[in-house]
Amino acid sequence: TVEVFVGVDIIGSLGRNPGKGMIERLVDCNNDGILDSHTVFARVNNPRGIMVVGDKVFVLHTMFSKDSVATGMDLVVFEDKDHDGVADGPPKPLIQHMSNVNYLKSRGTDHATNGIRMGIDGWIYIAVGDFGCHNAVGSDGTKLTMMGGGIVRVRPDGSEMEVYAHGTRNIYDVAIDPYMNIFTRDNTNDGGGWN
Numbered sequence: 001t002v003e004v005f006v007g008v009d010i011i012g013s014l015g016r017n018p019g020k021g022m023i024e025r026l027v028d029c030n031n032d033g034i035l036d037s038h039t040v041f042a043r044v045n046n047p048r049g050i051m052v053v054g055d056k057v058f059v060l061h062t063m064f065s066k067d068s069v070a071t072g073m074d075l076v077v078f079e080d081k082d083h084d085g086v087a088d089g090p091p092k093p094l095i096q097h098m099s100n101v102n103y104l105k106s107r108g109t110d111h112a113t114n115g116i117r118m119g120i121d122g123w124i125y126i127a128v129g130d131f132g133c134h135n136a137v138g139s140d141g142t143k144l145t146m147m148g149g150g151i152v153r154v155r156p157d158g159s160e161m162e163v164y165a166h167g168t169r170n171i172y173d174v175a176i177d178p179y180m181n182i183f184t185r186d187n188t189n190d191g192g193g194w195n
Contacts, residue, residue: 002028005057007047011108018045018064023057023078025085039085042078046109049116049173051124053156055081058124059091060098060116062109073099073113075126075158094158095138100131107131115173119180123153125164127171127184136161151182 003025010020023041028034041057049060057078063071075098076091099113115127130149137143139158146152150166151174164182171184 002031003052005041005050005052007050007059009046009048011046018062018068018070021045021047021061023047023050023059023087027085037085041080041085042087042091044076044091046073048073048109048112048114049075049126051116051118053118055079055083056156057087058094058116058156060113060126062099062104062112063096070101070104070108072097072101073104073109075116075124075154077156093139094156095126095136095154095161098126098128098133098136098152100134103131111170114171117174117176118156119153119176119182120178121180122156124156125174125176125182126152126154127174128152129170129172130168149186151184 006024008022022043025039025041026035027037029036044061046062051058060075062073065071074093075095076093078087078091111129111131113128117125128150132146132148134145138161142161144161146163149168149171151164153164154161171186175183
């Protein structure tokens with residue numbers, strides 16, 4: 001059986017209207033490359049990163065207030081212990097405000113925090129765009145502000161959050177090889193156009 005989790009973001013990177021995102025679980029039961037079943041695993045706004053580890057699904061996504069104003073981007077974890085393809089309940093927050101809320105309000109997720117990956121060292125690595133993160137708070141109370149883009153890492157329980165690399169522009173994701181070499185996809189601007 002092949003199981004794939006897909007983030008659906010109908011809002012888009014420049015959208016600011018919540019209620020249109022979700023995580024879908026797609027299943028190919030007989031490995032023929034054709035979808036056999038799917039479920040809406042969870043409803044979240046702007047899913048920007050998804051990572052599955054056992055019964056846990058880590059998701060980086062935008063949070064909104066009741067009056068539809070972006071309040072930040074959080075790293076959360078859902079669980080599916082009964083394996084029915086639907087999250088067992090609400091997510092547990094690991095990091096809150098992993099973004100620059102002023103730009104989330106005005107520009108959506110454009111140049112925001114995108115992509116999560118677990119390294120062989122057991123840390124979760126988070127790609128932060130060039131708008132940085134301001135007053136992020138980990139589950140252990142650790143606070144972090146990073147001006148500009150880079151990579152933040154955190155333990156899977158949301159503790160020990162720290163800057164791993166900085167000085168990048170608008171990285172979109174992180175890839176980690178078995179030797180802990182970390183690769184990112186970036187776009188840069190030399191002032192005269194896009195490279």
